[in-house]
Amino acid sequence: EAGVAQSPRYKIIEKRQSVAFWCNPISGHATLYWYQQILGQGPKLLIQFQNNGVVDDSQLPKDRFSAERLKGVDSTLKIQPAKLEDSAVYLCASSLGTGTAIYNSPLHFGNGTRLTVT
C-alpha cells in the first residue's frame, strides 16, 4: 500500500511571500488532515476534511491559511502571506475513519514539508 505523499520536502521563503503544499492521501481514505508541527512540540491540527468537505478548521488562521481538497482526493494547503512564526513542519495525514468515530481510525502520516520563513 502506498503511503501518504507530500511535496515539496523542504521550502525556504521570505516573510510575506506565499507558499503551497501538496498532499496525496492513501487511496480510499475519506478523511484528510493537515497538521502543523513546531520543533519540539506535538502536531497541531489545522484542518480536517471528510471527502471534499471541511469537518473542522477551528485552528486554521484563516486570514493567511487556506486549504482545499478537490474531488475528495488530493489536497493543497496555502499560506499567504507567510510570517516568521509559520516556520514548522506541515504534516498531512489520512484515515479511513468517518463520522463521530473519526479519531478512532488510525492516522497515516506523510513525512511532511519543512517550511523555513526568513
Added chain:
Amino acid sequence: LAKTTQPISMDSYEGQEVNITCSHNNIATNDYITWYQQFPSQGPRFIIQGYKTKVTNEVASLFIPADRKSSTLSLPRVSLSDTAVYYCLVGEGNAGKSTFGDGTTLTVKP
C-alpha cells in the same frame, strides 16, 4: 476535551522493557487510545490502538485499566532504533477532535 499527559522524557538501555504511561482523565465512552511513534524528519507512525484491557501486536502491548483514565505502552526489549518520540492520542468522542500532546522522548542507550 480529552487532554493527555505523558512524561517529557525517558531513558533506557538496550534489551530492557520500557513502559510509557499516558494519563487521560476525561476520556469519553466511545474513545479509543492510540499510540504513535515519530522519528526525526518523519511523520508519526501508528503503533497500537486499544479500547480496554490489553492489546498486543508484533511491536508493543497496550494496557488499559478498567477506569480507562490512563494507559501504558509497553515496548519489550528495546533497541537503539526505538529512540523516538512517542505520542498518546485519545479521540474526543462526538467532538471528532483529538489533540496531540508534546509526547515522550525515549532515548535508548547501548
